[in-house]
Amino acid sequence: MHKxxxxxxxxxxxxxxxxxYLPMVILVIYSFNASRLVTVWGGWSTRxxxxxxxxxxxxxxxxxxxxxxxxxxxxxxxLGTLAALALTRIGRFRGRLPFSAMVYAPLVMPEVIxxxxxxxxxxxxxxxxxxxxxxVAHTTLTMCFVTIIVQASLIGFDGSLEEAAMDLGCPPLRxxxxxxxxxxxxxxxxxxxxxxxxxxxxxxxxxxxxxxxxTTLPIQIYSQVRLGVKPEINAICTIMIAVVAAAVIAASLIxxxxxxxxxxTGLPAA
Amino acid sequence: xxxxxxxxxxxxxxxxxxRLVILVPYLWLAAFFLLPFGIVLKISLSETALAQPPxxxxxxxxxxxxxxxxxxxxxxxxRYGLIFSDSLYLSSYxxxxxxxxxxxxxxxxxxxxxxxxxxxxxxxxxxVLVLLIVLPFWTSFxxxxxxxxxxxxxxxxxxxxxxxxxxxxxxxxFLATDKALYIGLVYSYLPFMVLPIYATLVKLDDTLLExxxxxxxxxxQAFWWVTLPLSLPGVAAGVLxxxxxxxxxxxxxxxxxxxxxxxxxxxLWTEFFANKDWPVASAIAVTxxxxxxxxxxxxxxxxxxxxxxxx
Numbered sequence: 001m002h003k004x005x006x007x008x009x010x011x012x013x014x015x016x017x018x019x020x021y022l023p024m025v026i027l028v029i030y031s032f033n034a035s036r037l038v039t040v041w042g043g044w045s046t047r048x049x050x051x052x053x054x055x056x057x058x059x060x061x062x063x064x065x066x067x068x069x070x071x072x073x074x075x076x077x078x079l080g081t082l083a084a085l086a087l088t089r090i091g092r093f094r095g096r097l098p099f100s101a102m103v104y105a106p107l108v109m110p111e112v113i114x115x116x117x118x119x120x121x122x123x124x125x126x127x128x129x130x131x132x133x134x135x136v137a138h139t140t141l142t143m144c145f146v147t148i149i150v151q152a153s154l155i156g157f158d159g160s161l162e163e164a165a166m167d168l169g170c171p172p173l174r175x176x177x178x179x180x181x182x183x184x185x186x187x188x189x190x191x192x193x194x195x196x197x198x199x200x201x202x203x204x205x206x207x208x209x210x211x212x213x214x215t216t217l218p219i220q221i222y223s224q225v226r227l228g229v230k231p232e233i234n235a236i237c238t239i240m241i242a243v244v245a246a247a248v249i250a251a252s253l254i255x256x257x258x259x260x261x262x263x264x265t266g267l268p269a270a
Numbered sequence: 271x272x273x274x275x276x277x278x279x280x281x282x283x284x285x286x287x288x289r290l291v292i293l294v295p296y297l298w299l300a301a302f303f304l305l306p307f308g309i310v311l312k313i314s315l316s317e318t319a320l321a322q323p324p325x326x327x328x329x330x331x332x333x334x335x336x337x338x339x340x341x342x343x344x345x346x347x348x349r350y351g352l353i354f355s356d357s358l359y360l361s362s363y364x365x366x367x368x369x370x371x372x373x374x375x376x377x378x379x380x381x382x383x384x385x386x387x388x389x390x391x392x393x394x395x396x397x398v399l400v401l402l403i404v405l406p407f408w409t410s411f412x413x414x415x416x417x418x419x420x421x422x423x424x425x426x427x428x429x430x431x432x433x434x435x436x437x438x439x440x441x442x443x444f445l446a447t448d449k450a451l452y453i454g455l456v457y458s459y460l461p462f463m464v465l466p467i468y469a470t471l472v473k474l475d476d477t478l479l480e481x482x483x484x485x486x487x488x489x490x491q492a493f494w495w496v497t498l499p500l501s502l503p504g505v506a507a508g509v510l511x512x513x514x515x516x517x518x519x520x521x522x523x524x525x526x527x528x529x530x531x532x533x534x535x536x537x538l539w540t541e542f543f544a545n546k547d548w549p550v551a552s553a554i555a556v557t558x559x560x561x562x563x564x565x566x567x568x569x570x571x572x573x574x575x576x577x578x579x580x581x
Contacts, residue, residue, distance in 0.1 A: 009387035013399070016384035020406050020460065023417035026427060030420060039425045083295035090288055095296070102299040104570050108511065110518020110562070112535045113555045116542060117306030120552065124309050140302040143295070148573075172287050194408075201410035204520055207543075218412050225416055225525060229423065237413045244408045252401055 024241060031234035048235040058236060061220035065200055068131065068216065072138035073195035077188055079139065080146025080195075085176075087147070088154040089162075106144045114141060115208030122209065129211035137209040138199040145198065146191035153187030154180075186255055193251055197244055307559075314349055314552035349553035359537065359554065363561065366534040369523070370516040373455040377512050378505065380456060381463030385504075386497075388464075389471045400468065407461040415454050415525050422450050422526070451527035455516055463508040470504030471497070503572065510569040514562055534558055 031049075035042025052058060083103050087096075106114060118137045122129055161183070165175040181188075203218040210216060217236070224233055353359040388399045406414065421427045422444035429441040444450045474497060482492040520535035527533070532540070534554065542551040 006390070008383070009390045012383035013387040013391075016380070016387075016460070016464075017402060019380075019457065020403065023414070023421055023457065024406065024409070027413075027417040027420055039423070039427070039430070079295045079298055082291050083299075086292040086295065090292060093292055099292075099296055099299075100574060101570060102303050103295075104573050105566065106303065107573075108514040108562075108566055108569055110515055110535065110558065112518050112520055112538050113310075113559055114303075116538065116551060116555050117310045118302065120309045120313055120548070121302070121306040136302060140298070143298075147295075172285065197408050201412070203410075203412050218410060221412060221416070222521075225412070225419070229416075229419055233416065234420070237410075237416060240413060241409050245405060248401070248405055248408050 027234055028238045028241065031231065031238040033231060033234075036231060048231040049239075051232050052235050052239075055232065057215070058217075058220055058232075061215045061217045062236075064131065064214050065217040068135050068138060068214075069196045069199040072135045072142060072199045073192050075135070075139040076143040076146050076195040077192045080143040080191060081150050081184075081188060083143065083147040084150035084154055088151055089159065103144050103147050106141055107148070111202070111204035115205040118205070119208040129209060130214040131210075134206055134210040134214055134216070137205050138195075138202065141202065141205055142195035142198045145194050146188075149191040149194065150184055150187045153184045157183060190251055190255070193247055197247070200240070200244075310552045310555050313549055314556045315346060316549050317346060317348070349549045350557070352550065353553055353557060359534075362532050362534045362537040363557070365531055366517045366519075367561075369451065369455070369533060370513050370519075373452055373459070373516055374509055374513045376452060376456050377459055377463040378509060381460055381508060382467055382505070384460075385464045385467035385471055388468055389474075396472070400465075403461055403464050403468075411458055411521055414458050415522050418450065418454050418457065418526060419445065422453070445526065446528040448527065451523055454522040454526040455519065458522060459512045459516065462511045466507035466511060467501060467504040470501045474500055507569070507572050510565055510572070514565050514569065517562060518558060 032044050032046065033040075033042055034045035034047065083099075086093075087100055087103070115137070118133075118140070119129070122133045127133060162175050162179050165179045166172065170178070201218060202216075203222055206216045206219055207222075210219070217240070221233060221236065224230060384403070388396055388403070391399060419426075423429075424441055424443065424445070426444075428444065429438075432438045433441065444453075478496050478500075479492050482496050483489075487495065517533075518535045519533060520539055523533045523536055524539070529536075538551050538554045538558070541547045541554060
């Protein structure tokens with residue numbers, strides 16, 4: 001093996017990981033701080049978690065965020081998968097170029113622009129802003145991430161399996177359901193999770209497209225953070241980090257397990 | 271809109287199912303991505319009005335030709351004139367470009383060695399390391415910025431540590447300065463820089479390096495002449511993936527940077543939420559989009575090429 005980790009490599013890895021994780025670790029530790037002063041350590045305590053449970057506004061916001069994230073991630077998975085199929089399995093169609101441009105653009109589009117433009121659309125159409133407008137906005141934002149993940153998975157195996165099924169007389173819809181879908185299922189799962197996490201995290205687009213009745217968790221946290229650091233905010237952030245970390249680790253374990261089972265079939269790791 | 275032409279122009283063999291597969295996401299994106307930009311463009315050309323919604327109405331088609339004439343007559347470039355004449359707007363664009371350029375360079379300087387180091391590890395460890403680098407990306411941007419407020423505030427941990435070590439005699443002001451802004455931006459965007467570079471480096475054929483070594487290349491020479499040029503597509507993707515969103519960034523400059531010298535995302539936010547001047551906010555958005563149009567097109571080109579070559 002010519003691969004050899006030099007001291008420089010190890011040092012930059014160590015620095016990188018410390019840089020990425022130290023702030024998070026400090027945030028988590030200080031959420032268990034008994035002192036109200038966020039910079040003074042007053043011993044271990046879970047009182048801020050108990051405090052959170054009494055914070056009606058925060059709980060409401062969390063519930064709204066969860067519902068929006070579930071709905072928009074579901075819709076984004078369906079739309080994103082259709083877009084991925086259109087881009088990989090249907091070959092050329094007129095309008096393919098603007099289509100793929102629209103699919104990839106939200107990835108890098110600054111959120112203030114997407115948020116503002118969607119808000120103006122809702123106002124122009126005279127739709128009250130709230131749960132539904134927010135879900136539509138998040139679906140639009142996250143479907144491109146699903147498309148990219150599913151597209152990579154569809155490119156990862158050739159179409160000969162589907163062609164074989166069709167040659168044997170299987171109708172296209174059934175081919176999709178019985179051949180394609182099981183093969184891309186891990187990609188769908190990770191696409192859904194990514195969409196879910198992005199929706200749960202979004203502040204900017206949510207600020208533009210949600211109304212007074214639909215405050216999400218990030219909007220609530222943001223309005224509190226503007227007033228300064230508070231131990232309750234550390235607690236709610238710790239819970240969000242824990243949920244996301246558990247989900248991502250579970251997903252990668254599932255992908256690994258599937259990899260082991262299907263080793264050699266050329267399936268992409270989701 | 272081009273969506274309707276798709277339906278009529280598909281090749282004859284196209285089945286209903288295939289049409290639906292194209293049409294459903296196409297119409298969704300046309301309605302919720304393309305159309306809104308048209309509206310932004312229109313409102314950026316409108317006069318500000320003290321009403322709800324605070325701009326002169328959209329195209330009134332029910333009035334027929336007169337409606338269209340009134341519509342065209344009502345368009346004005348005044349908002350754009352304002353943007354280019356008022357130094358507040360111009361300086362926030364320049365500020366955004368400066369911050370995005372500098373932080374992207376920092377990200378490259380920090381991210382490239384990390385991506386390179388990951389590829390030098392045994393294959394088993396690489397998977398874990400990539401997961402560890404991606405993991406923070408999944409947590410909220412807001413939380414990641416907030417984590418730094420904890421550390422950087424006046425009596426925060428960083429100042430406590432510096433004081434305890436005797437490196438400074440009194441606390442340094444980090445929050446509401448450029449230091450905090452750049453730390454926050456580099457921290458938040460690091461995975462976006464590392465992953466694309468790693469993805470190209472890991473595909474690199476090791477035999478090329480062996481060949482270089484056999485021909486008498488030193489390690490750093492092999493790196494300079496073989497590894498670095500071959501990793502440039504990944505570098506380009508990483509740079510664009512960081513630069514474009516940072517230009518329009520709002521959360522990090524708002525919470526970590528100062529309010530004296532706002533970035534364009536903050537200016538747009540203020541015009542919209544505080545000043546309720548929707549036409550000016552729209553004109554800022556359109557100008558920002560024009561500014562980023564080039565980089566976005568290059569990124570799309572790279573992305574499309576990557577997907578054609580395959581993962």
